[in-house]
Amino acid sequence: MTVIQPIFYGGSGLGDMRLKSLKPQYNSITLFKNHYIDFTVTPELDLSKAQLYEVSCDDPRVIIEHRGSNNWYIQMPNEKIPETVTTHLHFRATDGSGISVDVPLTLQAGLDYNEAREWFNSHTSPKQLTPSFEPVSNWQPFKEYSSGAEIIARAIRDNKRYMINVGDYFEETVNGTTYRWTIAEFNHYRQNEALMIPDRLMPSSVLFSRSDNTYTGSTLESVFNSFYDAMPYSLKPYVQNMYLPWTDFRGEQRTVTEHVFPPSEIEAFGTTRYSKESSSSYRQWACFTDNSRRARAGRSYWLRSTYNNESSFVPIVDGNGLPDWFNGTKNAYGMLPCFCIG
Incomplete structure (x- = not known):
């Protein structure tokens, strides 16, 4: 009988490599005179403790x-x-x-996922959202983003809302004016968005329209569209095209699609005084809870609402944050450029 020693390539004795079983090519063999076969036996190895x-x-x-x-x-x-x-x-x-x-x-430098979530949950005071924001020494959680707008957009899209809070803000310059936009609330319009409110009006004043108080096609809408077009690349790609309610002077409601827009009467004041808006379709913006929060440096500004049963008058927010109205085809007032990021 010839015994064939097992040869393991590089078998240097490391670990524990054991023969687990042998599997013959055939279960039985019959040979005739001067007949031969090639026969293979396959070893099965136990490598559970082997150090290969x-x-x-x-x-x-x-x-x-x-x-x-x-x-x-x-x-x-x-x-x-x-x-x-x-x-x-x-x-x-x-x-x-x-x-x-x-x-x-x-x-990765900085905090792990759970530490980061804990930190953001405990630091809800307003913060400026910039790529260089450094809550902990040597930790910049937003450094891979280009701007405050992208930080908000990515937090929403990537399901990381814990990173941002109502009251957080960023600054951007449009047409030579620097604005501070603040997160007013999340998902007001049920479109997975952050509602952004500026700290100031646009520098100029305009007629609401040259014809009537219809928002679509108005001078006000046109100026806001131009404002959107002038936004820097660090902001514009993250501004959503929103579906917003609008009610005409007869009380008929329709939907308008806007990137930049002013509040409506109910969104500004929580109730109607001059328009036919319905509380079933409009809700007050959470940031406009009192006159001082609505007021902007003593200047009045247009709403996107219409006056009840009158085709020229338009509700406004006056310089003290109070409701008022004026003829939109004859009077020029300010513009509050609001938008949503998502």
Whole structure:
């Protein structure tokens, strides 16, 4: 009888490699005179404890533990690192075959996901949203974003609303005027949006319209459309085209689509005095709870509403934040450029 010793390539005795079973090519064999066959026996190996390769990391802070078979536990150290770094995991064969693979490993600076959520939940005071915002030393959670508008948009689209809060704001310059837009509320129009309200009116004043108090096609709408067109690239791509309610002087309601728009009478005051708007379709903006919050530097500004049973008059917010109305075809007033980000 000839005994064939098992040969394992590079079998240097590392680990524990055991023969689990042998599977013959045929379960039985019959041979005639001078007849032969090629016969294969397939060994099945138990490699559960075998060490066929070794693992290492360039960064000594990384914890690596073998969890059986080919499973590995890889942990970042429980410490704040000053900046994000990229290191590598190295998997090297121990059998002399030269087989290897390297896996890039990024160690992210700052807080982990749970710490970040906890921090944002506990810091709800208004903050300016900029890429350089640094709540904790050496941690800039928004540095990959280009602007405050993108920060808000990504927080909404990526389901990370915990990163932003009502009262957070950003500043942008449009047509030479710098505005501070503040998050007034979320999802007011049920379109997954953040409602943004500016701290000031546009510099000029305009007639509401040259013909009547219909908002679509009005001078006011045209000026707001031009305002949208003039927005910088850091803002414009994130401004939503919104579906908004509008009610004519007869009380008939329709929908208008706008990027930039003023509030309606109910949105500004919570009730109607001059228009035929219905509380079933309109709700007051959360930021306009009193006169001082509606007022803008003593200047009056147009609403997008119409006067009840009159085709020329238009409700306004006066310089003290109170309701009033004027003939929209004969009087020029200010413009509050509001919009939504989503």
